[in-house]
Amino acid sequence: MSIALKYKHRTSQKKSELIPVNDESWFRELIEAAGDWLWMMDKDTRYIYSNSKIKNLLGYEVGDIIGKTRFELMTVDAGQCTATELDGIMQEQSAFNNIEIIALHKEGHQVTLQASGVPVFNEQDEFCGYRGFDRDVSEHRRREEAQALSHKRLVESQQIAQLGHWDWDLVNETLFWSDEVYRICGLEPGQIKPGYEVFLNFIHPDDREEWKRAVINAMSGSRYNMDHRIVLSGEDRYVHGQGQVQLDDTGKPIRMMGTIQDITERKLLESALNILADFHPSTGLSGYYRTCVESLARVYDTRYAFVGLFSGDAQQRITTQAVWANGEFVSNFEYDLTGAPCTNILDIKKKLISEDVARLFPQDTFLGKLEAESYFGAPLLSAEGRKMGMIAVIDIKPMKITPWTEPILGIFAQRISSYIERNRAEKEIKTSEKELRNIFRDMQDTYCRTDNNRVIIRLSESIKQLLDYQVDELLGANIEDLYEEPAKRQELMETLDAGEGSIQNFEVALKHRNGSIIWVSINAHYYRDSNGNILGVEDMIRDINQHRQSELQMQKMSSALAQSADMVMITDDKGIIEYINPAFESITGYRFDEAVGSSSNIVRSGEQNLNFYRDMWHTILAGKTYRGVVTNRKKNGDLYYEEKSIAPIKNAQGDIVNFVSTGRDISERMENEKRLSFMAHHDALTELPNRTLFIDRLDQALAHARRYSRKVSVLFIDLDRFKNINDTLGHDAGDQMLAQLADRLGNNIRQHDTVARLGGDEFAVLLNDIETEQDVSQLANMILLNLEQPFEVDGRELFITASIGICLFPDDGKDHGTLLKNADIAMYKAKELGKNNYQFYSADMSARAFQRLTMENSLRRALEREEFRLFYQPQIDIETNTITGVEALIRWQHPDLGMVSPNDFIPLLEETGLIDPVGYWVVATACKQMQTWYDAGLPELTMSVNISGRQFHARDFIGKIKSCLNExxxxxxxxxxxxxxxxxxxxxxSTIKALESLAEFGFRIAIDDFGTGYSSLSYLRRFRIDTLKIDQFFIRDVIDDPDNAAITSAIIAMAQNLKLKIIAEGVETQAQLAFLEKRDCRYMQGYLFSRPVSADEITKLLMAQQKNHGTKNSR
Structure with a gap:
């Protein structure tokens, strides 16, 4: 802090000379607000002024320090130190800056202050004192000291851990090494300038490329982390390096920092452990010794290593078990321990002599012969601490002692000692086993000894007979593993404690090798050492399995009888009841006390005759078991089905003394079987016999007819246009109609005849013992007559007709297959003749059926062979007497059959699915013909094409129709x-959606054969329709049939009201024309005007029309 002041030049008054001439109030406010302690001293360095910050720093009030020197506020030592430093300055009356002093706080603790001051002189240039300030730097000093201590500890830790750190500036290409990095590389700190190539030269040549790759990968974002070797004065050392790269804002590496640690000793330890872990004991104890000494020599890089065991009890000589010398194994020898380092080893656990060993132990001539310089050794101790021998490594050069030297040696010593102990224990066990085998060889009971950990240590060979294990398999196993319930062993031990160390007849289940349970009785007691300490348990195990199994079997049988869901009854040899189980009571209703003493006949129902019971008694008295189903009666009188078996029980002499009857109530199963049998042979909807049962009864009827020379008839019934009902009203309505039809058919036949549903809308009737064809005709007529009555379904009256085919046995077939086939053929003939009739089979029908099959095969290739033709029938406007449209009609030009009628092949197209490709061929061909007529300048027409239901409801119908038009x-x-x-x-x-799509594209929609279906006015109004075509069925009889005339008139009137175009089909006479013309039906189609003709004929008609009327198209 620097404050510029103007002072008066007076010397008579000391204090006034230091006071500014100007007003002091603002100045005092300023210095009171300062953060530091501001003060003024006179020329004797006594305080004459202080601001209030002295209170914050040292706890004093301002008045406490006025008149005192600085040294009075310090400790004696600190005051002397500060006086020494300030004396010279103040004598010279010089300024001082940031002098650090230790002040004493009023409460007694020390405060580190940093003082600065300047001398003050009057106008005569006479020294008047000092003014200045002190600042508290205690916390700053504490942080500096903590940082220094932390840095010191870090350096020491790195030295102990042999861990150094480095920092590589990739931009300026400079590398920093900590002191420990130098030491790891065998250098003094600062001995050389560190660099990339410098460190690369330290790396083992075989590891350099891998190290380079690791550094390059680190520059790409990977973490640098690897072990490698460095070479120091010809010696390989292992180091572990890790680090990370710092990138700039562009992702470019600018700095890499990390650590390096000497891990040579750790690698040696890992190598030693791996060697010991990889050793396989199959080479025996001598092989193990040889492996160890070779490993010791390699780990410590020494010339000599050996393992030795004491010779005798005096422990003055050892006999080596394996010796490694100059890279090979040499013969064993005896070693006198007198004056040898080995003596010290045995006394102090381990001995590490890195140099001058031969000089230190001059009595050991063996060391002198080897010219030994260094010696590391460790004792081999048993688990009880008994000395067994030693291991040692010797070299002719000094050996460096590291933190790992002693642990590695200790690991080898411990492992070798353990192996010796284990080998010795195995020998003792084998000796004990041999003794026990001799003792217990002929003993039937099994002897077992376990230690305090329940591990089996002795076992007699009879264990083989008991559990099928060899003794060797179980030695070392825990005895609890043989128990079916391991907790039972703990229970035995607790019983031992409660019984003062012994127990008799403790029964427990053991596990046999094959998984079965063996029950044994155990007598057990503790065995102890000479001091009475418990060493384990000795068991004598006796096989009681057969006895136990017999008891358990009896218990199981008793429990099974009581708990069985099946009825059990035991009688004497006369059939008098001695026992019944609860299931018998529950099912029959007879209590135990009611049944016992009564005859087994109490459940007899009378449903079986005497022969049945005679055969049953004959079987069981012959010593055999009876099995069968019996109908018995409960106490309440209800019948039940019982699946029963009765077995005789014989005594030792072979005489029958009892009978055991077991039975199961199968009433529910029998009912289910009846129900399933019915379902398997009857139609689920109508409950009529199905095809399987019908054929079975037909075969029976044929067999009877053959035997007695009788006739049999088969009627095949197929409903006409039943699909329309399903499609229009739904399958539920169709099912209701089929069920009603089944009832009607059943009422028409005799009791011994059969009516069956073969599937869908197909039924069959089997008539037995037919006298004449007239009998069959009467039944067929009766069926057709019954069908004339309406069926009431969901409040509607529905009508249906049927086509019936009839064949007779033996005239029309000798087996069921032929009869059904021929009846089917006759049925199709009835359909061809207009449906709603019946036809008897004749031989020519088979020929026609064959022809139908041939036609179907030819039809499948007719399209690719271009056998189809299109004919066109004109549609006439009777007001102008002109052709306004044509209807495209397909014909089939068969190569052998000639021109085939559409009535013959179109149903086949629909049945085979060929209606789709053929239908689109018709549309495409008709469109092309229209184009031809337009190109010729002929009058414009409307082309009508018929679309099947299958086509119309297909998903791709709209797209295909458009595609045909686009061509x-x-x-x-x-x-x-x-x-x-x-x-x-x-x-x-979906129909509404399809019609709307067609209409939006521009197509006209016509309803063909109108009046033959089930639509109504309300339905028609929902659809986008342009034209109604009156079916020729109504036109044909419109003159003679008043009903047809009325229907036709109604259709025309309805169409006119709906503003629909109407076309009358099948107009063939002038009378029909006049009838239609009178009712304003303007458009007609039929033979009266023209039959369907070829495209060329239509062309001629259009040309003639064009000539007579002068019409032509508008293109």
């Missing part, structure tokens, strides 16, 4: 998609 330049408005009424009603939500 030509025909406008979608000129294409009319025709679907049947039944297709319209299937899956209405």
């Amino acid at each position: 030509s330049q025909v406008s979608p408005e000129q294409i009319e998609i025709e679907i049947t009424e039944s297709v319209l009603m299937e899956n209405q939500q």
Whole structure:
């Protein structure tokens, strides 16, 4: 702090000479606010002024120090030290800066202050005193001292751990080594300038490339962490290095820092441990000694190493067990310990002499012969501390003693001692075993001795007969491992303690080798040493398994009888009840006291005749077991099915004395079997016989008919257009109709006849003992007549018809397969003839069925062979007498059969699934033909194409239709998609979506065969429809049938009200034309105008129309 003041030049008054001339108030405020202790001294260095900070620093009030010198505020020693330093300064009246002094706080503790002051002179240049300030640096000094101590400890720790640190400046290419790095490299600190190449030269040549790679990898972000060797004066040392790289903001390495540690001794220890761990005892004790001495010599890098054991009890001579000398094994010898280092080894545990050993032990001539310089040795001690021998390594050069030298030697000594002890113990065990085998060779009971850890140490050979183990297998095992319940051994030990060290007849279960349980009785007692200390337990084990098993078997049998869910009854040889179990009581209702003494007939039901019981008694009295199912009666009168077995029990003389009856109530199972049998042979919906049962009964009927020369008839019934009901009203409605139909069919047949459901809407009737065909015809007519009555389903009246095929045995077939096939053929013939009728099978039907099969095979290749043709039937506007549209109709030109009727092959297309590819071929071909007509300038037309339900409901239908159209330049408005009424009603939500998509694209929609399905006005209004086509079924009889006339008139009126275009199909007469014309039906189609003709014929008609009317297309 520096404060510039102006002073008066007066010398008469000391204090006034130091006071500023100006007003002092502002100045005093300023110095009171200062953070340091500000003071003024007179020329005798006594304080004449102080600010209040003296209180904070030393605890004094300002008045306490006025008139005192600085030295009065210090300890004696500190005051003397400070006086020495300040005397010269003050004599010279010089300024002083940052002089450190030790002041004494008022409370007694020391405070380190840093003082600065300047001399003050008056105007005559006379010295008046000092002014200055002190600052508290106690905390700063404490931190410096702590840092210094920490640094000292770090340096010492690194020296102890042989751990150095380094710092490599990659930018300036400078490398810093701590002192310990120099020492690890065998150098004095600062001896050389550290650098990359300098350290690289220290690294073992074989490790340099790996070290370089590790450094390069560290520069790329990996952590540097590796062990490698360095070479110092020809000696390999192992070091462990680790470090990390510091990067700048661009990711470039700028600094690498880390540590290096000498791990040579650790590596030697690891090597020694690995050698001992890898040793396999199969080479025996001598091999183990040889392995150890060779390892010792290599670990300590010495010329000589040996293992020796005492010769005799005097411990004055040892006999070597293995000797390594100059890189090879040499013969063993005896070594006199008199005056040898070995004596000291045996007294002080270990002896490490790094040099001058031969001079220190001149009596040991052996060392002199070897010219030994250094000697490390350790005793071999037993577990009780008994001296057994020693190990030693000797060299002709000094050996360095490191922190690892003694531990490594100790590990070798301990391992060798343990191995010797183990080998000796094994010999003792084998000797004891031989003795025990001789003692217990013929003993039936098994002797077992365990130590206090329950480990088996002796065992007699009878253990083989008891548990099927060899003695050697169990020695060293814990006896608890043989117990089925290991806790039982603890229980035995507690009983021993309670019984003063012995126990008799302790029963326990042991585990046999094969996993079975062997029950034994154990007599056990403690055995002790000469001082009475317990050494373990001796057991005498007796096999009581057979006796125990018999007891357990009896207990199990008794428990099994009582707890069995099956009924058990024991009678004497006359059938009088002696015992029943609880299950018998529960099932029959008879109590134990009611049943015992009564005859076993108390449960007889009378359902079996006397022959049944005669056969049963014959079986059991012959000494055999009876098995069968019996219907018995409970006490309350209810019947139950019992699956029963009765076995005789004989005495020692072979006479039957009892019968044991066991039975199980299988009433529920029998009912289930009946139910399953019914389900396996009957239709689940109608409960009629299924195909399997029908064929079985048909085979029985045929066998009967063959035997008695009778006739049998098979009727095959298939419902007409049943699929429309399923598709329109749903499968639930269809199922209800099938169930009602089954009831009607059942009411039409005789009791010994059979009606069956073969699947779907197919039924069959089997008629036995037929006299004439007339009998069968009457039944068929009755079935068709019954079907005329409506079926009521969910409040609706539904109608259905059927097609029936009939065949007779033996005329139409000799087996069930032929009869069913021929009845099926006859049924198809009935469908071809218009459905709702029956047909008897005839031989020509088989030929037709074969033809149908041939046609199906040909049909599968008709498309690729280009056998299909398109014909077109004109649609006429009767007001203008012009062709306004055509309907594309497919024909099949078969190479052998000629032109095949659509009625013959279109059902086959639908059955085989070929309707999809053929249907799209029709659309594509029709579009191309439209394009041809347009290109020729002919009048514009509407092309109607029929789409099957399978096509319409396919997922890719819209895309395929568009694709067909895209192949030509025909406008979608000129294409009319025709679907049947039944297709319209299937899956209405998806139908609405598909119709909307077609309409949005521009296609027209027509409903074909309208009036034959189940749609209603409310349904039609939901769909986007352009045209209704009245089915020719109604047009055909419109003149003669008032019903058809009324329906046709209603359809026309409805279409007009809905503003739909309407086309009448199948117009063939002038009368039909007049009827339709009168009701304003403008568009017609039928043979009256033109049959379906080829494209060329349509071309001619259009050209003639164009000539007569002058019409042409607008393109």
